[in-house]
Structure formats: C-alpha cells, structure tokens
Amino acid sequence: MINLSILGTGNVASHLIKVFRNAENIKINQIYTRREANLLPYKKEYNTTTNIDALTPADVFIIAVKDDAITNLIEKINIPNQFIVHTSGSLPLQTIANRNGVFYPLQTFSKHTEVDFTSIPMCLEADTQADYKILEELAHAISDKVFPISSSQRKSLHLSAVFVCNFVNHLYAIGNELCAENNVPFEVLYALMEETTKKASLNAPKKVQTGPAIRHDEETIRQHLSQLNKPIYKEIYTLLTQSIQATNE
Amino acid sequence: MINLSILGTGNVASHLIKVFRNAENIKINQIYTRREANLLPYKKEYNTTTNIDALTPADVFIIAVKDDAITNLIEKINIPNQFIVHTSGSLPLQTIANRNGVFYPLQTFSKHTEVDFTSIPMCLEADTQADYKILEELAHAISDKVFPISSSQRKSLHLSAVFVCNFVNHLYAIGNELCAENNVPFEVLYALMEETTKKASLNAPKKVQTGPAIRHDEETIRQHLSQLNKPIYKEIYTLLTQSIQATNE
Incomplete structure (x- = not known):
C-alpha cells in the first residue's frame, strides 16, 4: 500500500x-x-x-x-x-x-x-x-x-515533442488552410494523417518516407511551390524538401 | 448491378x-x-x-x-x-x-x-x-x-497531403533521430503523436496549437536551438516557430 x-x-x-x-x-x-x-x-x-x-x-x-x-x-x-x-x-x-x-x-x-x-x-x-x-x-x-x-533524457524528449507534436500540428494547420482556400473538406485527409502516424510507430519514420521530395520529382515540387501563396509556406516547403533529400542521401 | x-x-x-x-x-x-x-x-x-x-x-x-x-x-x-x-x-x-x-x-x-x-x-x-x-x-x-x-480540388489535396503526410513523417524522423542520439526510446512519444493527430480531426488544428512558439517562450526556444546540432534542424525549428507565431498573431 x-x-x-x-x-x-x-x-x-x-x-x-x-x-x-x-x-x-x-x-x-x-x-x-x-x-x-x-x-x-x-x-x-x-x-x-x-x-x-x-x-x-x-x-x-x-x-x-x-x-x-x-x-x-x-x-x-x-x-x-x-x-x-x-x-x-x-x-x-x-x-x-x-x-x-x-x-x-x-x-x-x-x-x-x-x-x-x-x-x-x-x-x-x-x-x-x-x-x-x-x-x-x-x-x-x-x-x-x-x-x-533521466533529466537529460527528458530534455531531449521535450525538444523531440516540439517536432512531433507542436510542429506537426502546425503542418496540419497549414494543410487545413490550403484545403479551406480551395473548398476541399479537410476530413478527406484524416485517414492519411492517421495512417502516417500509425506507420511511424511501426517502422523507423525515415525508412517509410514518401512524396515528391524523396523521389526528387522536380516537376511536382515546382508545381506545388507555384500553388502556394504565402512566402513563408514556400520557405517551409523548400526547407523541408531540402532536409528530406539531405537526410536520405 | x-x-x-x-x-x-x-x-x-x-x-x-x-x-x-x-x-x-x-x-x-x-x-x-x-x-x-x-x-x-x-x-x-x-x-x-x-x-x-x-x-x-x-x-x-x-x-x-x-x-x-x-x-x-x-x-x-x-x-x-x-x-x-x-x-x-x-x-x-x-x-x-x-x-x-x-x-x-x-x-x-x-x-x-x-x-x-x-x-x-x-x-x-x-x-x-x-x-x-x-x-x-x-x-x-x-x-x-x-x-x-474536382481536378482543381484534387490538385490542392495533393499539395496539402505533402504537408500533413510527407512533411509530418519527416518531422517524426527528426524526432526519432533526436531521441536516438540521447538514448530515449522513441515509443515514449507515440501516445502524444496519436493524440495530436486525433485532436486535429476534432478541432481546427490552428485553434489547438500548443508549445513554446505560440507561448512566445523565448527562454525555451533559445534552449532548444542550442540542443540541436545540425544547422538545417536549427533552420527548421526557427522557421516553423516564426510561422506559428505569424499565423496566430
């Protein structure tokens, strides 16, 4: 007791x-x-x-x-x-x-x-x-x-949580905004979001990376950048694309 | 039939x-x-x-x-x-x-x-x-x-999916890497990742944003940046922090 x-x-x-x-x-x-x-x-x-x-x-x-x-x-x-x-x-x-x-x-x-x-x-x-x-x-x-x-592990955990929780939520917010601008119901993406999160707990996320960045699909990347209106979203798209490509070289 | x-x-x-x-x-x-x-x-x-x-x-x-x-x-x-x-x-x-x-x-x-x-x-x-x-x-x-x-909606959907799926997975990969570097089991974060994704389908993600960026907690942000070794991860941290703060002004 x-x-x-x-x-x-x-x-x-x-x-x-x-x-x-x-x-x-x-x-x-x-x-x-x-x-x-x-x-x-x-x-x-x-x-x-x-x-x-x-x-x-x-x-x-x-x-x-x-x-x-x-x-x-x-x-x-x-x-x-x-x-x-x-x-x-x-x-x-x-x-x-x-x-x-x-x-x-x-x-x-x-x-x-x-x-x-x-x-x-x-x-x-x-x-x-x-x-x-x-x-x-x-x-x-x-x-x-x-x-x-330990305290030092908790410090790393706190930093990791900013990436996998706070920043992930912001990417969801951007996705939601892009959908709203173009009259697409955001819920069409729920199943994909869930699956992506589930997959990350079954495999090393690096190993299951998909999308135009890792395929070096320059045509699609160019097309996507032209669809984005806000300069900061273009910057985020470009930086994360670079980072995916650098991580998987 | x-x-x-x-x-x-x-x-x-x-x-x-x-x-x-x-x-x-x-x-x-x-x-x-x-x-x-x-x-x-x-x-x-x-x-x-x-x-x-x-x-x-x-x-x-x-x-x-x-x-x-x-x-x-x-x-x-x-x-x-x-x-x-x-x-x-x-x-x-x-x-x-x-x-x-x-x-x-x-x-x-x-x-x-x-x-x-x-x-x-x-x-x-x-x-x-x-x-x-x-x-x-x-x-x-x-x-x-x-x-x-429609075809034009599908174009937006495809772009949104890059943010909420491909880029999210890359943030998971970064989180995983930060945990591994510091001997923290990544699975400690699974529940939080799931909850973040579930929450985004129940509320507008923008409305449930949490973390040091939206709190303008400069001390924690400075501390986190000093913990990151790779320059590109520092850039991602800084850019997403700016974007969260700009979106929620």
Whole structure:
C-alpha cells in the first residue's frame, strides 16, 4: 500500500486524484492547495488542507502545480526526509528536498476531458533506487507504460515533442488552410494523417518516407511551390524538401 | 448491378480486385494487363486478357497503372463510348475518351498489407452527372467515405497531403533521430503523436496549437536551438516557430 499526498488541484492534479482514487493499493493521504475554494470537490472524501504546515508525512508527495511555483512550494515543506516529486516535463530533478523525484505523465491534459491513463507513458526519475521503486509501483498502478527517464533524457524528449507534436500540428494547420482556400473538406485527409502516424510507430519514420521530395520529382515540387501563396509556406516547403533529400542521401 | 473491368494488376489494382470481389452488386467483367505472368493469380476465377483489342464493353473501366502509362493506355482502347476512369491523385480528369472519370482512393497502399477500404476516402469525378452516379454507387459499395472532388480540388489535396503526410513523417524522423542520439526510446512519444493527430480531426488544428512558439517562450526556444546540432534542424525549428507565431498573431 502506497500512501500519497497530492499538492495542487489544477489540470494534472485533478486527473491524478481521479485515477489514483480507483487504483489498487494506493491511498490518497492528503490534498493540499492554497485556495480553499479549490478544495471543495475533495473536502467530503479526503483529508484536505490549505495550510502547508498541516501536511503530514506520506510515502510520497506529488507536486502538480505550475512550473514556476514548484521550487517555491518544495522549499516551504517542513517535513524532514519527505520524498517529494514534481510532474513537469521541462524541469530537471530538483535538489531542494532530501529525497527528490519526477513523476511525469507525457500527455496533453484538458481539465474536463476524460483521460485513459493506461496508455499514457509515465516518465520516472528519483535520486535513489529505493525511491525509484516507489514511483514505479505508483506508475504501474495506473499505466501500462513506465519508463525510467533521466533529466537529460527528458530534455531531449521535450525538444523531440516540439517536432512531433507542436510542429506537426502546425503542418496540419497549414494543410487545413490550403484545403479551406480551395473548398476541399479537410476530413478527406484524416485517414492519411492517421495512417502516417500509425506507420511511424511501426517502422523507423525515415525508412517509410514518401512524396515528391524523396523521389526528387522536380516537376511536382515546382508545381506545388507555384500553388502556394504565402512566402513563408514556400520557405517551409523548400526547407523541408531540402532536409528530406539531405537526410536520405 | 455494376459491371466493371480493371486494367492493371499492380498495387492499387490488386487491392481493388480483392475488395470488389466481395462487394455486393458488383461484377468484375474482365482483368487486363500487358504481361501474362501478372494474370496468373486471376486466370482461374476471372475473364482475363493481355490483348487490349479483346476488351469487351462494361459499365466502367478502372485504369490502375502507373501515372505515366495512363494516357497511352486509354488511347489504345477501341470501344466507342466506353466510360474510362483512372485512380491517380496527381493527374487531372483525362479528355481522351468520350466519357472520362476519376476514381481515386486517398490512401497509401502496400501490396502485401491488408487494407480496410471502408475508412478510405474515395474521391470521385466524372464528365457527366450520370457517370458520376456510377462511380458513386461503386464507391459506396466499398467505402463509407465518398467525396466529389474536382481536378482543381484534387490538385490542392495533393499539395496539402505533402504537408500533413510527407512533411509530418519527416518531422517524426527528426524526432526519432533526436531521441536516438540521447538514448530515449522513441515509443515514449507515440501516445502524444496519436493524440495530436486525433485532436486535429476534432478541432481546427490552428485553434489547438500548443508549445513554446505560440507561448512566445523565448527562454525555451533559445534552449532548444542550442540542443540541436545540425544547422538545417536549427533552420527548421526557427522557421516553423516564426510561422506559428505569424499565423496566430
């Protein structure tokens, strides 16, 4: 049985409370947040507090607050030897407490959308092997996908995610705009987008590259560039074409 | 009952033969290809020929051969008033036959991978409303997603597909490379990639843009650029960041 306390009631915190509530061998010891109003949904069922000095020891404190509030909050916790972990993908392992860790669910969360934790990759880090074991047990209670990820690995992961998530979404936005301009329903492309993403998880994406760039189909490339109106979209087309060709030389 | 003939036995043709074989109210009249050996899998069950002059009239001829062989093949067909359609996404409606059309399944096909046609968008075009009706019936017999797409719309679709499929795959390849360089298993990102793609089909992608670019988080952007080794990846990061910021101003 792991006894945990959750500090925070925002987006990630509320999802964690919900999923740990139904997890086996997990007990939520306490829920802390600064504003009384945010504790309302939890007061009946849980031991809650807005007073940081009223926190009692637990196997682990999970801090799920905004990145820029994390170190400040850890500094205020007055329990010697308390294991304290944060849930942020962009911050390194903290060194403020005696026993530090990271419990990072790698997914985008919206407060009112249901989340299936079983498929969310849990990225874990701790100072010691013993503390790592606690996080591992915790993660396995809610997810099938558990990875030990060091601070430096998490830094690379964060950068990769910008390419495969933020930038990919922008390419979808451009594709959507091009369709809209020409009265093509964007949904015609959904199946292809899904298939492309599925394929990238079955093969090395480099090996399944298709399209005019890798075929060096200059005629089609010229034609496509002439269809694009915005100079920056022409630049993106040209640069990504060059990069595909350079990568596959 | 629609009576159709298929010209070609390659990638797309073989998938079409398989799916029409089991479709209701469809009969495959004839299969044509130039090389006798390619007819072997079909000789027992179908009327096959390598002689273009042995083709008999049908409700529709579906030409599924390489793009650069299409016009040549149509010119050789000697049946007056025969309705002839091609399956190419990049070619306009032909004007060689009396009755021309396009029957374009928008998906990537591999010859030995099973394909579920029901979710493949079928993009249709024909000279006349009457011929369009034939294609519509044909498409509905195998797919739930049928769209009238003109030649000029198909041109935009093809350009969009380069952004949301070919370029997206290249960003996956970059993400994969960055992970590999830093000993991070790429699979940690699969759930995020899937979610990003799913989200783009539920909302306008522009509206769900996240990441350091749209937040104008200069500190993270600077940090990411310093992590990238290849100059062209730095260029891609900078250009896509600019484009996200320009689009959302």
